[in-house]
Amino acid sequence: MRKRTLQRGLTGIWWATLFFLYLPLAVIVLFSFNSANSTAVFSSFSLVWYQRLLGNEQIINAFGNSLILAVSSSIVALVVGCLIGYGMYRHRHRKLGWLIILIYLPIVLPDIVFGISEMAFFVEFYRLTGFLQPGLGTMIIAHVTFQIPFVALIVYSRFVGLDPTLFEAAKDLYATPFKRALHFLLPTIKPALISAFFLSFTLSIDDFVISFFTSGPESTTLPIYIWSAIKKGITPEINAIATLMIGAVAVAAILSLLFNRQGRR
Template structure:
C-alpha cells in the first residue's frame, strides 16, 4: 500500500514539475493567436500577428542575423570542437586535468561575465589595430568560444564509447590516415557530429547576453529584438515571435537528442 502511494506521489510530482516548466510556454503560444491588440485578454483566434511578423523588415533582419550567426558559429565550433575532442581522446592517458578544466570553464562561467570579457577584448583589439569592432563577425567569434566545449565533450564521449581495437584494426588493414578518417571516423561520429551541430545552433539562437555585449548597432538578433520590443510592453506580436523561437529550438533539441541516441546505439 505504501509503495503504491509512493509511486503515485512520484507520478504527481513529475506532472507538476512538467506543468511548472511548460505552462508558461503554453500560455505564450496560446496568446500568440489572440485577435485582440493587447495580450491582457483573449478575444478569439487569429493569425494576424504572424502575418505582421513576415511583413516586419526589422524582424526579418533580426531573423536573418540569427540564422547566419547560428549556422556560421555552429559550423566553425563543430570543426574546432571535433579536433579538440579527438585530441582529448588520443591523449586521455596523460595528466590533462588542466585541459578538462579549460574545456568546462566556458560552460560553467556566467554569461554576463563571459559577455563582458568578450566585449572588453574586442574593444581593446579594435582600438589597437582597428579590427574586430562590434559586428556580426565578433558575435560569431564570441558564440564559437562557448559552443566549442559542448562539441568537444560530445565528440569525446563518443570516442570513449568506442572499442579501442577498432583503431588498431584499421591500421592493420593498411588504411591510410585519410581513409581511416573518411571510412571509419566520420561514419562513426556522424550521429554525434549532427547532435553537436544542432545543440550549438540551439545555444546560438537562444543566446541573448553574449550577443547583446558583442553585437553591432545593425546586427540585432531575435532575442535582442524581442528585448527591445518588450520594453514597450508585451504584445501578441512578441508572443508570436517567442512561439516561433520555441518551435525552432524544440525541433533542434529533439533532433540533437535523436541523433545522440542513435550514436550511442551504434
C-alpha cells in the first residue's frame, strides 16, 4: 500500500518536472505564432514573425557567422584534439599530470573568466602588435580552446577501450607509421571522431558567454544577436528565431535517440 503511494508520488513529481522543464520553451513556441507583438496575450495565429525573419539581413548574417564559427573551430579542434588524445594514450604510462591539468583547465574555468581573459588578452595583443583584431578569427581561436579538451577526452577513451594487441598486430605487419594511421588508427576511431565533431559543433553553436566577449562589431552570432535584441527590448522576431532553434534541438534529440537504438541492436 505504502509502496504504491510512493510510486504515485514519484510519478507526480516526474510529470511536474517535465512540465517545469518544457514550459518556457512551449511559451516561446506558442507566442512565435502570435499575430500581436505581446507575450502576455495570444490574439490569433499568424506567421508574420517568420516572414519578417526571412527579410532580416542581420539575422541571416548572424546565422551565417554562427555556422562558419562552428564548422571551422570544430575542424581545427578535431585535428589538434585527436593528436592529443592519441599522445595521451600512447604515453599513458608516463607521468602526464601537467597535461591532464592543462586539458581540464578549459573545462573547469568559469565561462566568464575564460571569456574575459581572452578578451583582455586579444585587445592588448592587438594594441601592441596589430594582429588578432577581435572578430571571427579571435572567436574561432577561443572556441577551439574550449573544444580541444572534449575531443581529446573522447578520442582517448576510445583508444583505452581498444584491445592493445591490435596495435602490436599492425606493427607486426610491417606497416609504416603513416599507413598504420591511415588504415588502422583512423578507421578504428572514426565513431569517436564523428561524435567529437558533433559535440564540438554543438558546444560552439550553443556558446554565448565566450563568443560575446571575444567578438568584434562585425562578427555577431545568433545567440549574440538574440541577446542584444532582448537587452534593447526589441523582441518581436526573437520568439520566431528561438522557435527555429528549439526545432533544431528537437530534431537533434530524435536523431540521437534513433542512433542509440541502432547502436544497441
